[in-house]
Amino acid sequence: AQSVAQPEDQVNVAEGNPLTVKCTYSVSGNPYLFWYVQYPNRGLQFLLKYITGDNLVKGSYGFEAEFNKSQTSFHLKKPSALVSDSALYFCAVRDVGSARQLTFGSGTQLTVLP
Amino acid sequence: DGGITQSPKYLFRKEGQNVTLSCEQNLNHDAMYWYRQDPGQGLRLIYYSQIVNDFQKGDIAEGYSVSREKKESFPLTVTSAQKNPTAFYLCASRPRGDSNQPQHFGDGTRLSIL
Numbered sequence: 634a635q636s637v638a639q640p641e642d643q644v645n646v647a648e649g650n651p652l653t654v655k656c657t658y659s660v661s662g663n664p665y666l667f668w669y670v671q672y673p674n675r676g677l678q679f680l681l682k683y684i685t686g687d688n689l690v691k692g693s694y695g696f697e698a699e700f701n702k703s704q705t706s707f708h709l710k711k712p713s714a715l716v717s718d719s720a721l722y723f724c725a726v727r728d729v730g731s732a733r734q735l736t737f738g739s740g741t742q743l744t745v746l747p
Numbered sequence: 748d749g750g751i752t753q754s755p756k757y758l759f760r761k762e763g764q765n766v767t768l769s770c771e772q773n774l775n776h777d778a779m780y781w782y783r784q785d786p787g788q789g790l791r792l793i794y795y796s797q798i799v800n801d802f803q804k805g806d807i808a809e810g811y812s813v814s815r816e817k818k819e820s821f822p823l824t825v826t827s828a829q830k831n832p833t834a835f836y837l838c839a840s841r842p843r844g845d846s847n848q849p850q851h852f853g854d855g856t857r858l859s860i861l
Contacts, residue, residue: 667849674855674857676751676753676852676853676855679850682849734792734805737789739787739788
């Protein structure tokens with residue numbers, strides 16, 4: 634079985650401050666992990682992924698994520714938030730070698746306050 | 748530009764009516780997916796297809812049907828058996844093969860009941 638949890642429905646941060654959006658996962662084997670962003674009434678846009686290798690993954694728009702195997706986490710981070718980063722963020726996981734398709738978290742609404 | 752086109756953007760269904768949502772891609776992707784998005788629940792997989800003339804049920808297939816007669820097209824029919832069809836529907840595609848490739852999404856169709 635595979636699952637993913639985003640424990641915070643809403644995250645608020647001031648512009649210019651660092652931001653973190655949390656994600657934890659559960660898989661039987663090794664994970665493929667993804668972060669996507671969604672703006673209102675739009676589809677999801679891919680930000681970054683972890684497949685293997687370096688635990689710190691860099692992605693689009695200055696975002697990065699840290700894979701922590703012992704804590705089964707894949708938190709999304711950005712050193713300095715912009716108002717334009719305000720959106721809905723989804724973490725997703727797939728168990729490598731599993732026949733199951735991608736499982737998405739419930740999403741975290743990020744609001745960056747000017 | 749390559750991408751995924753979903754139409755219509757907004758759709759209204761009457762009681763007892765079947766409606767069909769269109770999804771077309773020109774990315775030459777083999778795999779295509781349909782998701783349902785409800786507030787606070789993330790994305791749930793309805794159906795997916797890894798190759799032409801073949802498709803599999805996802806987690807919430809009841810009340811839905813699909814076809815995959817062409818590589819570019821993966822229409823979704825919401826039947827009258829789906830008692831709660833109001834949602835945002837997202838189509839996605841991905842190159843076949845290694846599942847570490849991210850999915851690409853269309854901009855969705857919002858379905859409402861009249």
